[in-house]
Amino acid sequence: MTNDLHPFQDCSNCPINEMALCSKCDDDERDQIKAIRTIQTFAPGQDITVQGQSNGLVSTIVEGVATVSRIMEDGQRQVAGLLFPEDIVTRPGESVASVDIVAKTPVTLCCFERGQFEDMVEEIPHLASRLSEIAFDERDEAREHLFLLGRTTSTERLASFLAYLLHRKNRRVGPTQVIRLPLSRDEIGSFLGLALETVSRHLNAFARKGMIEIVDSRKIRILDLTALENAAGSVPLRAEAS
Amino acid sequence: MTNDLHPFQDCSNCPINEMALCSKCDDDERDQIKAIRTIQTFAPGQDITVQGQSNGLVSTIVEGVATVSRIMEDGQRQVAGLLFPEDIVTRPGESVASVDIVAKTPVTLCCFERGQFEDMVEEIPHLASRLSEIAFDERDEAREHLFLLGRTTSTERLASFLAYLLHRKNRRVGPTQVIRLPLSRDEIGSFLGLALETVSRHLNAFARKGMIEIVDSRKIRILDLTALENAAGSVPLRAEAS
DNA sequence: AACGGTCATTGATCGATGTCAATTAGGGGC
DNA sequence: GCCCCTAATTGACATCGATCAATGACCGTT
Numbered sequence: 158m159t160n161d162l163h164p165f166q167d168c169s170n171c172p173i174n175e176m177a178l179c180s181k182c183d184d185d186e187r188d189q190i191k192a193i194r195t196i197q198t199f200a201p202g203q204d205i206t207v208q209g210q211s212n213g214l215v216s217t218i219v220e221g222v223a224t225v226s227r228i229m230e231d232g233q234r235q236v237a238g239l240l241f242p243e244d245i246v247t248r249p250g251e252s253v254a255s256v257d258i259v260a261k262t263p264v265t266l267c268c269f270e271r272g273q274f275e276d277m278v279e280e281i282p283h284l285a286s287r288l289s290e291i292a293f294d295e296r297d298e299a300r301e302h303l304f305l306l307g308r309t310t311s312t313e314r315l316a317s318f319l320a321y322l323l324h325r326k327n328r329r330v331g332p333t334q335v336i337r338l339p340l341s342r343d344e345i346g347s348f349l350g351l352a353l354e355t356v357s358r359h360l361n362a363f364a365r366k367g368m369i370e371i372v373d374s375r376k377i378r379i380l381d382l383t384a385l386e387n388a389a390g391s392v393p394l395r396a397e398a399s
Numbered sequence: 400m401t402n403d404l405h406p407f408q409d410c411s412n413c414p415i416n417e418m419a420l421c422s423k424c425d426d427d428e429r430d431q432i433k434a435i436r437t438i439q440t441f442a443p444g445q446d447i448t449v450q451g452q453s454n455g456l457v458s459t460i461v462e463g464v465a466t467v468s469r470i471m472e473d474g475q476r477q478v479a480g481l482l483f484p485e486d487i488v489t490r491p492g493e494s495v496a497s498v499d500i501v502a503k504t505p506v507t508l509c510c511f512e513r514g515q516f517e518d519m520v521e522e523i524p525h526l527a528s529r530l531s532e533i534a535f536d537e538r539d540e541a542r543e544h545l546f547l548l549g550r551t552t553s554t555e556r557l558a559s560f561l562a563y564l565l566h567r568k569n570r571r572v573g574p575t576q577v578i579r580l581p582l583s584r585d586e587i588g589s590f591l592g593l594a595l596e597t598v599s600r601h602l603n604a605f606a607r608k609g610m611i612e613i614v615d616s617r618k619i620r621i622l623d624l625t626a627l628e629n630a631a632g633s634v635p636l637r638a639e640a641s
Numbered sequence: 642a643a644c645g646g647t648c649a650t651t652g653a654t655c656g657a658t659g660t661c662a663a664t665t666a667g668g669g670g671c
Numbered sequence: 672g673c674c675c676c677t678a679a680t681t682g683a684c685a686t687c688g689a690t691c692a693a694t695g696a697c698c699g700t701t
Contacts, residue, residue, distance in 0.1 A: 227546060230632065237545035248535045255539065278528060285527035286520060292534030293490045297497065299541030303479035304469060306548050307592060309659080311688065342649060350549060350592075352689050357650055374649060374697085390472065551689080553658070584679060594659050599680055616667080616679060 163196040165219055165265055176243045178217050178267070178291065181283040190277065190284070195268045199223075199260040206247055206254035215274040216246045217291075221264030222339040226257050226347075236348040238299060239339065241325060245291055249275055261339040306350055308390060314349045315359045316388035319369065323379055335378045342374075363388070405438040407461055407507055418485045420459050420509070420533065423525040432519065432526070437510045441465075441502040448489055448496035457516040458488045459533075463506030464581040468499050468589075478590040480541060481581065483567060487533055491517055503581040548592055550632060556591045557601045558630035561611065565621055577620045584616075605630070 164170045168191055171177060179190050197216070199205055206212050208227055218240055225238035237256070240246065246258050246266060269277070278285045305317050322336045338345070342353040342360075349356070360377075363369045368385050370378040379385060406412045410433055413419060421432050439458070441447055448454050450469055460482055467480035479498070482488065488500055488508060511519070520527045547559050564578045580587070584595040584602075591598070602619075605611045610627050612620040621627060 225542065229546075229549075235546055235549040237542050237549065248539075250532055250535070256542070278531075279524045282521045282524060282527060285524060285531065289520075289527065289531035289534050290492055292531050292538055293492070296534055296538040296541055297490075299538055299545060300467065300479050300498070302545060303541060303548070304471075304477055306545070307471075307477040307479065307589065309592070309687095341647095347549065350551070353649080354651085354690085355688060358688095361650075551657095583677095595678090596660085596680080597658060600658095603680075 163198065163265070165196050165267070171267075172220055173242045177219075178284065178287055181287045182281065183283070186281050186283060189281070193269060193273050193277070197266045197268050199264040199266070201260055201262055203260045203264075205258040205260055205264065205266070206256070208254055208257050211253050212247050213252070213271050214247060214268045215249050215271055216266040216268040218242050218244050218246060219265040219267050221260060221262045223258050223260050223264055224340070224344065224348075226259060228257070234344075234347065236340070236344050238302065239325075239348075242329065243291065244295060245288075248292075249278065249288070310390075311349075311351050311355050312359055312362075312388055313390040314351065315345075315356060316363070316385050316390075318345065318349055319363075319377065319379065320382070320385055320389050323382070334380075335372065335376060338375045338377060405440065405507070407438050407509070413509075414462055415484045419461075420487075420526065420529055423529045424523065425525070428523050428525060431523070435511060435515050435519070439508045439510050441506040441508070443502055443504055445502045445506075447500040447502055447506065447508070448498070450496055450499050453495050454489050455494070455513050456489060456510045457491050457513055458508040458510040460484050460486050460488060461507040461509050463502060463504045465500050465502050465506055466582070466586065466590075468501060470499070476586075476589065478582070478586050480544065481567075481590075484571065485533065486537060487530075490534075491520065491530070552632075553591075553593050553597050554601055554604075554630055555632040556593065557587075557598060558605070558627050558632075560587065560591055561605075561619065561621065562624070562627055562631050565624070576622075577614065577618060580617045580619060 165172075168174070168179075168187065174180065179187050182190065196219075199221075205223060220242055223240040223246070224236050225240060226234050226236045229235050234257075240258065247254065249271070252271065278288060305314060305321075308314055308317065319336070322338070323333070326333055326336055340348065342356045345351075346353040346356045360369070360371065363385070364371050366384070368379075368381045368388070370380055372378055407414075410416075410421075410429065416422065421429050424432065438461075441463075447465060462484055465482040465488070466478050467482060468476050468478045471477050476499075482500065489496065491513070494513065520530060547556060547563075550556055550559070561578070564580070565575070568575055568578055582590065584598045587593075588595040588598045602611070602613065605627070606613050608626070610621075610623045610630070612622055614620055
């Protein structure tokens, strides 16, 4: 974790200007925000928050992918969500983390001291309004995943997951075929409520059917998106106002 | 659906004053809110929103229970969440419903015309701040349910579900033993990712073990909460700042 | 290049839970 | 009170996916 000189220290380099917390703010407001903002980075595997530990910052992801997880009583880590750029890491009004947030790629955060942030939200309606938008987006995101888990077969879940990752990536960088899996087989299994072996088997089954190509264990090329979406079955994939 | 004279038309009768959207507002702000607010009621089984249909209102639940669900391609209704008093039914900034919200008990809503609501949020920071709080609460609620579904065994899921209902009820009305199930066996199954038969079997198994008493099919008395929580296993039950 | 550790793959087995099916219980209308 | 319809229960059976286990691939270290 560092907060030294970082390219994003200059907001004009910010990769998520369009959808950031400050995206509704005018120049004056942005200056105000910029004055109290810090940039932090985390290496893959590092904990960003730890359940039960207090945390004085409110932050959003600027770059990278992180998981939302908890260690259950049996010692297993249970993954309940993925965080992408624009997502909120630690919510306002909660000084003790209720989940673990773990970086899965190099992660860059735009951070605010909690008290300062809350004051600022009271003063800048554009910020408050964007904040609740993001919160609702995350709520809906979680709900979508609940619908996905409602699907009974493991094939449907996995196919949906791949389609979702592709969708999420395309939204940011434009049409691609190759996605990088931010999670191990084990973590994917945890996220989808499946055993890691089941994940592995179905991935390779998709490859044998020509739907995907496993470039390496973390890199997947989507060869036939239609077939994948069919395999995903009835899951209505994130209805969004694109 | 009516918006005739209703006791809650007078905010002093509002059962959720403490946690309502307006709970952070002062008297002046409340007057402003009250001026544009309407009360609507729905009978059990009625649709409050329908996926894909436009909806000009933003509303919160004042009384009653509703489900968040979707009809999947196979025609089955998939339940992804429960809505209790204080929850938001239709989010601001979304004019077309992304899910079905269905009343499961008599439901009373506190409603605002969308445009008016959004203007008001910009003007009243206390409202904006409470709004995002609620949104984050709902996000966390959905995440908790994701953790629950991560638990593999059906016993754990069902026991957690009962403990959750009790918890949710106690939070509003104080200590009780008897909970009214707002859902049929089928709907519980859908919510927990189980077959209705599995739900029925485990419920009766709990009863045989003396953990609960099935008063009637919709009414459960919790006899041994500790045993129930043990059966719920490692699910860390909604960590909350009570 | 050999070693050790982690992660992924593949195979074989077993059991929990879904599915199918039949019965019973409850609730509303007349 | 009787009938009908829906929901819940209970039983029997089949199956998907978890679990156990062994092998293989990859990566960093020395």
